Amino acid sequence: xxxxxxxxxxxxxxxxxxxxxxxxxxxxxxxxxxxxxxxxxxxxxxxxxxxxxxxxxxxxxxxxxxxxxxxxxxxxxxxxxxxxxxxxxxxxxxxxxxxxxxxxxxxxxxxxxxxxxxxxxxxxxxxxxxxxxxxxxxxxxxxxxxxxxxxxxxxxxxxxxxxxxxxxxxxxxxxxxxxxxxxxxxxxxxxxxxxxxxxxxxxxxxxxxxxxxxxxxxxxxxxxxxxxxxxxxxxxxxxxxxxxxxxxxxxxxxxxxxxxxxxxxxxxxxxxxxxxxxxxxxxxxxxxxxxxxxxxxxxxxxxxxxxxxxxxxxxxxxxxxxxxxxxxxxxxxxxxxxxxxxxxxxxxxxxxxxxxxxxxxxxxxxxxxxxxxxxxxxxxxxxxxxxxxxxxxxxxxxxxxxxxxxxxxxxxxxxxxxxxxxxxxxxxxxxxxxxxxxxxxxxxxxxxxxxxxx
Amino acid sequence: xxxxxxxxxxxxxxxxxxxxxxxxxxxxxxxxxxxxxxxxxxxxxxxxxxxxxxxxxxxxxxxxxxxxxxxxxxxxxxxxxxxxxxxxxxxxxxxxxxxxxxxxxxxxxxxxxxxxxxxxxxxxxxxxxxxxxxxxxxxxxxxxxxxxxxxxxxxxxxxxxxxxxxxxxxxxxxxxxxxxxxxxxxxxxxxxxxxxxxxxxxxxxxxxxxxxxxxxxxxxxxxxxxxxxxxxxxxxxxxxxxxxxxxxxxxxxxxxxxxxxxxxxxxxxxxxxxxxxxxxxxxxxxxxxxxxxxxxxxxxxxxxxxxxxxxxxxxxxxxxxxxxxxxxxxxxxxxxxxxxxxxxxxxxxxxxxxxxxxxxxxxxxxxxxxxxxxxxxxxxxxxxxxxxxxxxxxxxxxxxxxxxxxxxxxxxxxxxxxxxxxxxxxxxxxxxxxxxxxxxxxxxxxxxxxxxxx
Numbered sequence: 001x002x003x004x005x006x007x008x009x010x011x012x013x014x015x016x017x018x019x020x021x022x023x024x025x026x027x028x029x030x031x032x033x034x035x036x037x038x039x040x041x042x043x044x045x046x047x048x049x050x051x052x053x054x055x056x057x058x059x060x061x062x063x064x065x066x067x068x069x070x071x072x073x074x075x076x077x078x079x080x081x082x083x084x085x086x087x088x089x090x091x092x093x094x095x096x097x098x099x100x101x102x103x104x105x106x107x108x109x110x111x112x113x114x115x116x117x118x119x120x121x122x123x124x125x126x127x128x129x130x131x132x133x134x135x136x137x138x139x140x141x142x143x144x145x146x147x148x149x150x151x152x153x154x155x156x157x158x159x160x161x162x163x164x165x166x167x168x169x170x171x172x173x174x175x176x177x178x179x180x181x182x183x184x185x186x187x188x189x190x191x192x193x194x195x196x197x198x199x200x201x202x203x204x205x206x207x208x209x210x211x212x213x214x215x216x217x218x219x220x221x222x223x224x225x226x227x228x229x230x231x232x233x234x235x236x237x238x239x240x241x242x243x244x245x246x247x248x249x250x251x252x253x254x255x256x257x258x259x260x261x262x263x264x265x266x267x268x269x270x271x272x273x274x275x276x277x278x279x280x281x282x283x284x285x286x287x288x289x290x291x292x293x294x295x296x297x298x299x300x301x302x303x304x305x306x307x308x309x310x311x312x313x314x315x316x317x318x319x320x321x322x323x324x325x326x327x328x329x330x331x332x333x334x335x336x337x338x339x340x341x342x343x344x345x346x347x348x349x350x351x352x353x354x355x356x357x358x359x360x361x362x363x364x365x366x367x368x369x370x371x372x373x374x375x376x377x378x379x380x381x382x383x384x385x386x387x388x389x390x391x392x393x394x395x396x397x398x399x400x401x402x403x404x405x406x407x408x409x410x411x412x413x414x415x416x417x418x419x420x421x422x423x424x425x426x427x428x429x430x431x432x433x434x435x436x437x438x439x440x441x442x443x444x445x446x447x448x449x450x451x452x453x454x
Numbered sequence: 455x456x457x458x459x460x461x462x463x464x465x466x467x468x469x470x471x472x473x474x475x476x477x478x479x480x481x482x483x484x485x486x487x488x489x490x491x492x493x494x495x496x497x498x499x500x501x502x503x504x505x506x507x508x509x510x511x512x513x514x515x516x517x518x519x520x521x522x523x524x525x526x527x528x529x530x531x532x533x534x535x536x537x538x539x540x541x542x543x544x545x546x547x548x549x550x551x552x553x554x555x556x557x558x559x560x561x562x563x564x565x566x567x568x569x570x571x572x573x574x575x576x577x578x579x580x581x582x583x584x585x586x587x588x589x590x591x592x593x594x595x596x597x598x599x600x601x602x603x604x605x606x607x608x609x610x611x612x613x614x615x616x617x618x619x620x621x622x623x624x625x626x627x628x629x630x631x632x633x634x635x636x637x638x639x640x641x642x643x644x645x646x647x648x649x650x651x652x653x654x655x656x657x658x659x660x661x662x663x664x665x666x667x668x669x670x671x672x673x674x675x676x677x678x679x680x681x682x683x684x685x686x687x688x689x690x691x692x693x694x695x696x697x698x699x700x701x702x703x704x705x706x707x708x709x710x711x712x713x714x715x716x717x718x719x720x721x722x723x724x725x726x727x728x729x730x731x732x733x734x735x736x737x738x739x740x741x742x743x744x745x746x747x748x749x750x751x752x753x754x755x756x757x758x759x760x761x762x763x764x765x766x767x768x769x770x771x772x773x774x775x776x777x778x779x780x781x782x783x784x785x786x787x788x789x790x791x792x793x794x795x796x797x798x799x800x801x802x803x804x805x806x807x808x809x810x811x812x813x814x815x816x817x818x819x820x821x822x823x824x825x826x827x828x829x830x831x832x833x834x835x836x837x838x839x840x841x842x843x844x845x846x847x848x849x850x851x852x853x854x855x856x857x858x859x860x861x862x863x864x865x866x867x868x869x870x871x872x873x874x875x876x877x878x879x880x881x882x883x884x885x886x887x888x889x890x891x892x893x894x895x896x897x898x899x900x901x902x903x904x905x906x907x908x
Binding site: 216303 | 606650652657659660662664665666668670671672674675678682689726727728731732735743744747748749750752754757758759763764766767769770773775777779810846849879880
């Protein structure tokens with residue numbers, strides 16, 4: 001099926017070699033290490049493929065690598081990737097060292113392999129091969145590879161704002177999807193927003209003997225009551241105004257949910273060893289909830305003693321890390337204000353709030369022409385209809401920045417050789433080599449598709 | 455006032471020297487270090503003062519030192535102390551190293567100085583001096599110095615059970631009190647019991663991406679709801695049966711509470727930087743609550759992320775450390791069963807309970823003859839009426855063991871040179887040298903008092 005002169009297996013071998021090179025860089029953005037070095041490597045790889053490159057920097061940010069590859073075609077495609085990776089702890093759970101990429105059982109193990117270096121490698125190897133086979137690409141490529149995705153893309157919005165001309169395009173491929181367990185390729189049209197906030201409460205100048213708990217205030221009890229007040233006994237979020245702007249799915253979206261693959265349900269059950277989901281959710285209702293309901297999650301709660309044995313202490317302080325996943329038309333700043341008002345109203349004014357991450361929800365409309373073109377290519381390449389995810393339950397803050405400043409529609413397309421078990425962010429992160437083929441063939445076919453008149 | 459030949463200042467100097475010797479031993483029972491060596495030092499010190507000594511051991515226990523000093527008097531007085539100390543962390547908050555006893559500003563700083571080595575030193579120096587001045591003591595002394603108090607006196611009950619003959623006595627002086635800020639010496643008649651229990655809940659086989667919080671169960675939310683169910687909105691404990699056997703103070707006890715010093719109230723406010731106590735408690739109501747109300751305290755709650763910045767995770771596990779302080783006639787095993795039944799009834803059967811410490815409440819009756827004799831001596835020596843604490847809000851598990859197996863009445867008497875600010879268990883633990891005098895004079899006078907017919 002690929003165009004004449006395209007050797008898919010050769011591209012796969014190329015991509016694997018590039019991937020190993022990238023995975024030897026311990027580019028952990030949370031620890032600020034090897035970011036400049038990895039940016040240089042990425043820039044060199046892009047330049048070697050014919051891109052005109054530069055680094056886009058703002059004060060305090062890890063550099064983003066930018067490249068442009070000319071074409072006589074009319075269509076401009078923007079690619080987004082990130083070269084940074086998550087921390088590696090707990091290190092002792094890794095079977096091979098996280099920055100010594102190792103192939104075994106048909107898988108390549110390394111931190112960053114799945115998130116997001118394999119897709120970068122596949123895209124690069126494919127673009128190189130197509131250009132070589134055809135003399136030039138059917139579309140103009142603009143590519144931005146940032147170094148702060150794993151710490152919330154802190155400076156990405158400013159980088160986009162300062163470089164609108166460079167990033168303008170007809171469509172964007174965000175960080176991509178793979179195929180599901182049933183073989184259906186996935187196409188994702190958007191992401192939830194996020195408000196992550198830290199709650200701190202101190203009620204005593206220092207920890208007290210727990211015998212005094214009968215008379216002294218308790219930080220963990222107070223914070224626990226405050227958190228308990230956020231949801232009713234059914235788990236529904238009680239913060240006034242929180243649900244007011246939540247949009248219901250349209251008739252077309254309901255139809256799309258019904259047409260989705262249901263393999264996610266089995267995969268989640270198995271991955272987390274659970275018999276049932278909350279509220280006994282299943283099928284369409286589960287998938288709708290994942291895409292259309294906001295969350296209020298406790299990512300962490302810490303107070304007092306937590307070691308072996310016992311220490312009978314009355315803790316002076318307690319802290320919690322909350323994150324909300326937001327859906328249209330919720331805005332992180334509005335939710336922060338609603339949370340503050342709720343705590344004040346319920347008698348918890350003493351709790352300090354520190355916002356940590358704010359990102360708006362952002363999606364491409366189901367009826368956008370780009371969606372149909374990507375879906376058509378995915379079905380042709382995979383031999384199965386794609387499963388359309390209207391909105392990932394996760395957050396990719398760059399999507400809102402690209403929407404806001406350059407107005408480029410985008411999707412997560414199946415050009416990423418990852419699967420549900422890739423263990424992104426976890427020990428023994430890996431990609432399956434067998435998944436490279438689909439990603440390469442999809443990329444080749446999409447470049448052809450976008451080079452033609454729609 | 456002391457008997458002829460007793461030089462109080464010489465005893466104070468002796469006690470300080472012994473104290474420095476003891477404080478150089480890093481006898482941290484939680485870490486199992488230097489316990490045998492410290493036991494040997496204590497045995498040597500007792501032997502040097504004329505005691506017939508031995509070590510009382512059971513498998514796995516730090517040795518308890520035992521000594522007996524004969525007398526032609528009829529009265530047998532049992533002394534209890536411990537030579538072990540708390541861990542020293544956070545070490546960076548110590549102004550001088552915790553095991554290099556240092557005198558500055560009239561205070562001796564060292565881990566264990568206040569808890570409980572100074573009292574051991576004062577008792578030893580005083581007994582030695584009285585014996586030298588009189589040829590023999592007016593009472594027979596039996597003394598047990600254990601090495602596991604700071605880890606819950608784990609083996610003390612068994613040691614007592616195996617050595618009933620050695621520990622039988624007419625009265626016991628437990629670990630003692632000092633004087634309050636208003637100069638009134640304190641006498642304490644008993645201690646609350648304790649049930650410390652760990653709660654563990656796991657709802658997923660591993661941590662999940664927090665975007666999935668809309669569909670997956672959450673360990674911190676579940677555990678937080680379970681804990682919230684333990685107390686009503688007024689803070690009253692909701693566990694069925696918990697309050698059924700709680701005894702109200704008698705008319706005589708109410709009178710004793712009214713006669714207590716009120717300096718504890720100011721000291722607590724200042725120590726913890728609070729404007730008011732829970733339920734706006736003050737005066738007699740505050741003191742009654744401290745002595746007669748049980749508690750349900752969260753000593754620790756830990757789940758998920760707790761570091762700098764943010765990690766948007768849905769935690770698979772959550773754990774809490776609870777401790778209950780118990781009053782007559784509450785029994786730790788009953789409360790454990792009530793807690794289990796409560797959690798099951800409220801839908802939290804999945805929470806695992808691990809009991810960590812169990813100790814019964816135990817007190818000597820206010821109208822016991824020993825109390826009047828100790829109070830009389832305290833008033834004579836201090837020139838002020840003692841403040842009688844009917845029951846400490848803390849727990850001293852050895853009291854219940856001595857009650858149960860040898861039936862010896864006891865008190866905490868003002869023979870301990872400590873004060874509210876001694877920072878026991880905290881960095882910069884210390885005793886004030888000015889407090890040694892009262893402790894020495896009280897001990898001399900009490901030995902005389904007990905040697906006479908009541």
